[in-house]
Amino acid sequence: MDMRELSRMGDKIRRDVVEMIYRSGDGHPAPSLSAADVIACLYFGVMNVDPQNPLWEDRDRFVLSKGHACPALYAALGLKGFYSRDVYPTLRCLNSILQGHPDMKKTPGVDLTSGSLGNGLAGATGMAIAAKRLNKSYKTYVMTGDGELGEGLNWEAAQTAAKYKLDNLTLIVDNNTMQSGGGIEEVGGITNIPGKFAAFGWKVLEVDGHNVPEIMAALTCERDGRPVCIVAHTVKGKGISYMEHNNAWHKGTPNDEQYEIAVRELEARIHE
Numbered sequence: 001m002d003m004r005e006l007s008r009m010g011d012k013i014r015r016d017v018v019e020m021i022y023r024s025g026d027g028h029p030a031p032s033l034s035a036a037d038v039i040a041c042l043y044f045g046v047m048n049v050d051p052q053n054p055l056w057e058d059r060d061r062f063v064l065s066k067g068h069a070c071p072a073l074y075a076a077l078g079l080k081g082f083y084s085r086d087v088y089p090t091l092r093c094l095n096s097i098l099q100g101h102p103d104m105k106k107t108p109g110v111d112l113t114s115g116s117l118g119n120g121l122a123g124a125t126g127m128a129i130a131a132k133r134l135n136k137s138y139k140t141y142v143m144t145g146d147g148e149l150g151e152g153l154n155w156e157a158a159q160t161a162a163k164y165k166l167d168n169l170t171l172i173v174d175n176n177t178m179q180s181g182g183g184i185e186e187v188g189g190i191t192n193i194p195g196k197f198a199a200f201g202w203k204v205l206e207v208d209g210h211n212v213p214e215i216m217a218a219l220t221c222e223r224d225g226r227p228v229c230i231v232a233h234t235v236k237g238k239g240i241s242y243m244e245h246n247n248a249w250h251k252g253t254p255n256d257e258q259y260e261i262a263v264r265e266l267e268a269r270i271h272e
Contacts, residue, residue, distance in 0.1 A: 001044050006212045008270050009044050009079070010037035014239045015266040016075035020088035020098070022259045027091055027100075030237035030249035032072040034176040034209070035064075035143060038232055041215045042141055043076045051081040054108040060138050061111040061127050065120020066145040066174060067101035068251075074098050074107070082109040118151025120144060121171060125157045128169035128227075141219075143172045147179025150188035155200070158227075162201030167223040171197075174209065176236040178247045197229040209234035240265055 001009065013036040021027035043049070047060040064073045071091065078085040083097065090096035097106050101115025112123045124142035131138055144154065161169055173193055181187045194204045203224060207214040209232030218230045236250075237243030240262045254262055 003212045003216070006040055006045050006216070007037070010040040010210075010212070011239060011266050011269045012079060013040055013072055013075040015263065015270065016078065016085065016088065017071040018240070018254065018259065018262045018266065020071055020074065020091045022254050023089035024091035024093065025253050027071050027253065028068040028251045029071070029240075029254070030178075030243050030246065031066060031069040031145065031174070031176070033238045033240065033243065034234040034236045035066070035069050035072045035174050036075075036238070037210045037212060037234075038143065038172050038174070038215055039072050039076050041212060041219060043080050045216055046219045047141065048138070049080070049109070051077075051109070054082060058136060058138050061124070061140040063112045063114060063120045063124040063127075063140070063142040064102055065114050065124075065142055066117065066148055067115035067120075069143075069145075069174075070098075070100070070102050073102060073110070077107070077109040080109070083107075117145070117148045118153045121154050121161075122157040124169060124171075125161045125166065128161065128166040129164055131168055132164065132166070139168050139170065141170045141172065143174055145179065146173055146175045146177065146190060146193060147184050147188055149173065149190050149193065149196075155196075158197060158200045158202065161227040165225050166227045167225050169227040170219065171202075171227065171229045173229065173231045174234055175231050176209075176234040178236045178250070180247075180250050182247065194229070194231050197231075202227050202229045204229045204231065206231045206233065208232075210238055239269065 092100040127140045243249040
């Protein structure tokens, strides 16, 4: 896909996020919307995956550590062809393949069960180490939230990844400056994320997390023997006027009128 098509795919993911949360009556819209452009670039611009063979040994891996944003991942997998989009209304329902947090035993294309915040980077680090040990060429990508970086296990994983020179590992921080309880600095005090990862020995890049050319350049940057951390500066609720910068939409379901507004705004962006 070219850059414009990738940008449209980000908005298609947003449209499907709204659709599945509205139809199912539950979910986390705003943190899913902030992640949509990066996830679009990963699945439709960078990653080598096969929807017909989700467990292909040589596939690239993606770990959504901020698992509550799974509607964005589920939308990407549905649009990619891992399963029919007809399952969207079953989001968070008992026995559905689309659980409230990613479940690798239920959802085709999910590489690691996540949702307990702070575990994803450690799991992804293990995958990257395994690739090195087994002489595999696959790449591992992991997305965390910025608030999630208050969990200490992230920093143990960051130290390990630097020690083993995991240049096949890319972390994307969805830096939307908010978490469920409020602003990042207000709740956990996480600041200077780029400086912290640089101090741990990572290559660090900062991008506008809604600018597709910047995202793609960072995801495909030249490796220099270090793991890469991309701090993506994003807007929580991106793409829907009444959700942007509004932490009340961390979790919630649009009513009929709000759903119609969201779909109208996103369709206009897709077709502009």
